[in-house]
Amino acid sequence: MPDRWRRPHTWDGTWAGKILDIIYGHYKKALDLLPLEDKTELAPRLLDAGVCFGFADPVTNIIANTLSFGEPAPDGSIKRRKRKRKPKTNASEEARSREEVLSRIVAGDGPSPPEARTVAERSLEGLVSFLTSYFRYLPNWDALRYLSLARADLLVAVSLIQKDHCYRYKDQFRICSPAVKTSLKCAAWSARQPNFDGFLAGCFALVPHINKITQTLSAEGRCRLTAHDISFLSQLLANPPKLKRSDKPMDLVAKRFHDPEPKIAASIEDVPGELTESLRGVLMDRVHEHYLKAVSRFPMKDLQTHHHRGLLKAGYCFGPFDPVSNIIINTVWYGTAFPPSEEFGVDMICTLRHVESRSANGLMAFVRSCSPVISERKAMVYLLKCNLDVCEAIQMAKQEGCDVSICDDNGYKAAAKAAYHPNPEAYCEFVVQSLPALRSTVRSLLRPSHMLAPIEILHLSTLLSFSSVESLEPIIHLTEDALNQITNYKQDFLTQQSFVRGKVEAAVRNYEQSKGCYYDLGVICGVNDRVGKVTGIFDTKFQYTHANFWASQDNGTSTLFFAEFSNDEDSNYEPICYPVCGLPTQVRCCYCEYQGIRIVHPIGSWWEGVNGFEKIACGEQYFTNTEIVGRWKLIDNRVGIFVQDYVYLDPAHDAKLIQAVNKAERVRNIDMDAEMRRRKSEPAAGH
Structure with a gap:
């Protein structure tokens, strides 16, 4: 880029600065295509509303958003200003004129306030806003890195994130989904679009015509659009047909790269491996989905009176069956092997978050115990692609060339330890030695999507009751302060x-x-x-x-x-x-x-x-x-x-938790005593 294309200092040397350089290139291409001399109203429109995000490639978006912008007429249509045509200019004057417009797009010497930012800067803000509003758990920094890989092409960035986060088909980008509409509104607000409603209408109006408009802009031998082309494109955008199911702008994403699909796939591998935070959020969502299904398969009264405790303390989703069946089996087994000192019923489970988080850690530890070369991020990818089935995830790793061991007791030991299982030794003995003999019987009982009857839960409890029950005598007692807490x-x-x-x-x-x-x-x-x-x-x-x-x-x-x-x-x-x-x-x-x-x-x-x-x-x-x-x-x-651990604390089974509570209360009392002594030692006010 020429030296005169400067960015705000706050963005220099960052991903944002690199993306702005790319965006400036998109605007140069758009300016080269637009007949600014014949249609003098186009330049101010582009500077006001020609942002580079939308449902087509960046250059097409710039032109379409420019053409869609105008003053709203009373009837809701777009009123376009008519200007007198200027005398024709020579090539050098045209180039100078375009350079002047481009200089108003490129940022100045220093950071500018939001209301004074250029259309390129506002485009970048809109791009980041769309991605972080559409994708859960996506930090702004990660959004910028994906946009850099996608060369500031919004839907290419969406495709990269979906593939990198192992999105299922049913969860993928849908042009008419509420999430897309909301994210587009967020992008428009962030970019401070002057005609908010007109911009939204123009973006969706472009979709049915993307192929036709793209062909017009990329016609072989074309150097610049004519005034007739502008009128033709403006009429298309002003009279859009209803969206059809076949209107899928994501189908055109692969064509944005010189090499179709392989190029995008290669770009995904360029995403740094440390971008695991948002991927863990996706994994946790998938885990939560399985827990909701597991809860729905319990007889509600049984769950509320008894099995809620086993679910929250040890109902993990790892084991030899599918995740939902594992949750049910682990829940019922724990309640049978370690019955509570005192039963109590509940109407409410505030959140399943803590057992879900522990389950996710156990799943990843299981996969990684079978192959030390598998990173945490890669373990999550395998689990997401295999719908949290550990054995399938390990098999996938093996097919990709990882040196892996089979699903054995080492995996269960690693999982139980990472998940903070309340009794890891007993669990490993149960799942490795006792459960295999009952696999066929248990599998026939836990039919997919089948809501269990109370008699079936009782049958399952009887099947899993071979484990010895611990003594109900507490080993460690709560202190008086801890008991009060x-x-x-x-x-x-x-x-x-x-x-x-x-x-x-x-x-x-x-x-x-x-x-x-x-x-x-x-x-x-x-x-x-x-x-x-x-x-x-x-x-x-x-x-x-x-x-x-x-x-x-x-x-x-x-x-x-x-x-x-x-x-x-x-x-x-x-x-x-x-x-x-x-x-x-x-x-x-x-x-x-x-x-x-x-x-x-x-x-x-x-x-x-x-x-x-x-x-x-x-x-x-x-x-x-x-x-x-x-x-x-x-x-x-x-x-x-x-x-919730405190609510379910059982003196007969939770010695480690009792130790932690006693220690926490002891430290709190020490802190309170120290604070009281400090206050007493302070001189009175006015002395």
């Missing part, structure tokens, strides 16, 4: 559970009245009570709670629901309730992601946070994507002690 935790849990249960029941009753049907409320399996604005004055309190729960009808079918309700007891806010399916990647909630809680939200319904990422793009939210990513990274990687 555990009692407080349990009381807080029961208070929250009572409140949430009442609100969810009200939401279900509203839904039943609107649909004319009846549902039996099952277990609440995810709660985020920090949604919306802070309303508490003396104690921190938020407006709403988001929750997932299972409910069943008389025919035995169980449905996952989403509910939103007010956190005030006497609020007039009517709780809302919608059935949801699976874990749709097309719906995001900034509040739940900020808290690191996986809640399944409905598509296309009004709930607090549905426009949260648009507010982030506009700067109206109190946190940013960077803060969301930072929080979930800390939360998802945590495998130590959780509050």
